[in-house]
Amino acid sequence: MNNNCGNCCNNCRGQLCASKVPIFENLNNEELLEVVKTINHKEYSKGDVIFTEGNVANTLYFVNEGNIKLYKYTKDGKEQILHVLTEGEFFGELDLIKPSKYGFNSKAIVNSKICTLTKDEMKDIIMRKPEIGIKVLETMGERVAKVENLVQNLATNDVDSRLAYLLIDLMEKYGELIEKNISIxxxxxxxxxxxxxxxxxxxxxxxxxxxxxxxxxKIIGTKNLIILDEEGLKDYI
Known part of the structure; x- marks a missing residue:
């Protein structure tokens, strides 16, 4: 499904979808409306591939609802997840200067709604608001650092340490304080x-x-988990 967005739309649940994205947080309402007018929308079912490594990188994607995983395949054909993204995050970073290709694959983990901007549309926005380009670069830098940490973690740490690292990462991103513990x-x-x-x-x-x-x-089914001892987990890292 692919719809062009006016001031707001059903896909955004009556909100300006761009307002969910941190790189647009300093835009006023009028500027947000201008961005939203150029945005297109797509819906992906769980398991749908959004793009694959080697595809021409001509679109920037924003997660409106759902979760997206970015991943590569190892030399022996195993999937290696690099990032898991949620509402408000973007992916498919573009090289605005020269033609480029995506260096990873992307797939919907759950049914997801995605907003998209083309390379030319994003370039036009950055020309008018250079600070957005700076924020994109900052986010890309953070992701590179995170991948480097992941590679080091996989290469040098045992399984207990790697799992503790993952749980702390998920806690920081998805955790919700309930009474005295954090639920994920x-x-x-x-x-x-x-x-x-x-x-x-x-x-x-x-x-x-x-x-x-x-x-x-504490494990609750297959989709919920409570962190009882955060410091104890960090001791493994």
């Missing part, structure tokens, strides 16, 4: 968690049970 509605399946830290699904399940036995976490 997990955006990742056990398979995706395994892909993220380079182990099997069985290993993830076994290590989660170990952390639960140590009273670091």
């Amino acid at each position: 509605k997990l955006p990742l399946s056990r398979e995706d968690m395994a892909s993220f830290i380079g182990v099997t699904r069985e290993t993830i399940s076994r290590k989660l049970k170990k952390f639960e036995y140590e009273k670091l976490i």
Whole structure:
């Protein structure tokens, strides 16, 4: 589904979708309206591929609803997740100077609504508001640093440490304080968690049970988890 957006639309639940995106946070309402007028919308079902590595990079994507994973394949064909994105985050960073290709794959983890801007549309916005370009570069830099940390984590740390790193990352991004503990509605399946830290699904399940036995976490079904001892998890990292 692909709809052009006027002032607001059903896809945005009556909101200006651009207002959800931190790189546009300093725009006033009139400027937001101008951005929104150029935005298109697409809906993806769980498991739909948005683009693959090597595709021409001519579109910037913003997550309006849902969760998107960015990933590559290792030399032996295994999926390695790089990032998991949620509402307000963007992906498909463009080289605005020269033609480029996407260096990773993207897929909807759940049913998702995505807003898009073409390379030319984004270039026009940045020409009018250079600070947006700076924020895009800052976000790209943060992601590069995060991937470097992930690579180092996979190469040098044991499974317990890698899982603790992932849980802390998910806690910081998706955690919600309930009473004295932090509850996480997990955006990742056990398979995706395994892909993220380079182990099997069985290993993830076994290590989660170990952390639960140590009273670091409490597992609630397959999609919810409570952090009982944040400092204890950090001791593994």
